[in-house]
Amino acid sequence: MPQTLTEKILTRASGRPISPGDIVEVNVDLAAFHDLTGYHVIEVMEKMGKVRIWDLDKFVLAFDHLAPPPTERAAEIQVGLRKLAKSLNVKYFHDVGDGILHQLLLEKYALPGQVVMAADSHTTTAGAVGAFAQGLGASDIAAIVITGKTWLMIPEPFKIRLMGRLNPGVYGKDVALHILREFKAEGLSGKSVEFYVDDPSAFPMDYRATVSNMGTEMGADAAMFIPDQETINYIRNTRNLDVKPVTPDLGAKYMDEYDIELSRLEPLVAAPHSVDNVKSISEVEGLDVDYVFIGSCTNGRLSDIEAAAKILKRGKAKARCIAIPASRDVFERALELGYIDILVKAGCVVTYGTCGPCIGGHFGLVGPGEVAVSTSNRNFIGRMGSKEGKVYLANAAVAAATALEGKLADPRKYPS
Incomplete structure (x- = not known):
């Protein structure tokens, strides 16, 4: 049976046939947290008596929310997390000044077809490269960092098609705000939104990242752009890496579809x-x-x-x-x-x-x-x-x- 991008990714990650509404355990390809949430994640791990990372190649830690630290408490938390990163031999640690976690995941780590989970609601940003990316709470991320697994309810796949080109002065932010105007905040709850771009060059990765980022404002479980030539070029240019995109099958069924004519949008x-x-x-x-x-x-x-x-x-x-x-x-x-x-x-x-x-x-x-x-x-x-x-x-x-x-x-x- 033809599968959507959501179904392809989560079928692979769970190792079993899936349907919307199913509750399944999935293997996570990439996990992360930052300074503000990291403290709580470690607290949970300590209570569980298991402060460890299941796979150092699949974990990222970044200081971004209170960086540089504006209070003594923020500085204290970062000192503790630095010590932890050193003791656990964390490979992908980004200290103050490296950047915001979601941007770093996009630039350096997330790949098409992956399951990406992090302790921040705007983890959906990684959907710009075609990853199924979600933000979760401290307890869930603690369990992921220890085991490499999590559970989720399979969302309903929802397709949004972007057609044509944006006019000068109009950007990805306006596409996100247009969707919010039409569907309202949390209006896409329980949905995994798959964006299809008719002309890949007309909607560059920066714009995609903005839309995926605000997927959480829409209530979407994930906000993924179907990988295309723009995706391939972006990953090649930022990481000197060639990837094979994961894409939906021809004839894949969505619970609903919505088209946006980009040229009709304004700021x-x-x-x-x-x-x-x-x-x-x-x-x-x-x-x-x-x-x-x-x-x-x-x-x-x-x-x-x-x-x-x-x-x-x-x-x-x-x-x-x-x-x-x-x-x-x-x-x-x-x-x-x-x-x-x-x-x-x-x-x-x-x-x-x-x-x-x-x-x-x-x-x-x-x-x-x-x-x-x-x-x-x-x-x-x-x-x-x-x-x-x-x-x-x-x-x-x-x-x-x-x-x-x-x-x-x-x-x-x-x-x-």
Whole structure:
């Protein structure tokens, strides 16, 4: 019987025939946690009396959420995790400055057809390369790190087809926000979304990563792009590795399908205080903005930094602006291309990959009564700082145009 990508991956991982709704045990190909969740994972492992890693080639640890540590407690946790990594001979350990875990998994580790599990909800990002990727809680990840196995309920496969090309000023973030507008937050719960791109070159990996990242906001169990030539090229270019894509069979059956004509989309913004409170840029344009954040595991990739630089090269930012490339590799490439210089000269504060502002942890929080535009993934009350602040989510070009003008702005008025 023809299988979807979801069914192919989970059939292999479980070693048995599967159907939606089945509860199965699966072998995990890649597991990870970061500084903020790692502490809790280790606590669980210690209570179980089994602090060990089942396979050092399949485990990644990264410091990203409170990195560099803004409090004594955060520093204490990182000291403990460093000691643990050394004692367990962890091979893939990324200390402060290397980047955000999800970006690192995408750049260096995740592969098509894998089962990827990590202690963070935005693990779905790895779905951009065609991996079945989920975020799980500390107890589940502790069990995975010890045994290499987990259980899950087989989700229903749901196909979204991306057709045509995006217009200038419109990016992957707008596709994610469009889906949230149509299906609402958690609207795809219990589904494994498989994205099929008609023209692979029209939707590059950076855009795919943004959409997969926000799959968790949609409620999806996984948000996978069906591997194609773009996938092959990305992995070859980032890792000098040739891969054979895992793809659905011809005639595979989905519980439902939805088509998106990319050329019909415009820049979108998620207004406070929900990711599905989506409006067109024209509905909110002109609103005074105090603070702009360009970065996060959602939109801290090279194309985002490039889009911001092409707009901010026109002058000084009128709203305070913090820009954080999602990894050291992205930072160094942006530095080579002159984008970092442009952002700094425009008045932005720029640093290495950290989640700080996105989670309201450090390095730039929203103050009482302030309005912020962020390229991150969540805007609920208090997410980025004060409960009295308001956060609008947008693509990097909207954020940069907003920083330049000090008001929510349409980036299409600034052609490259």
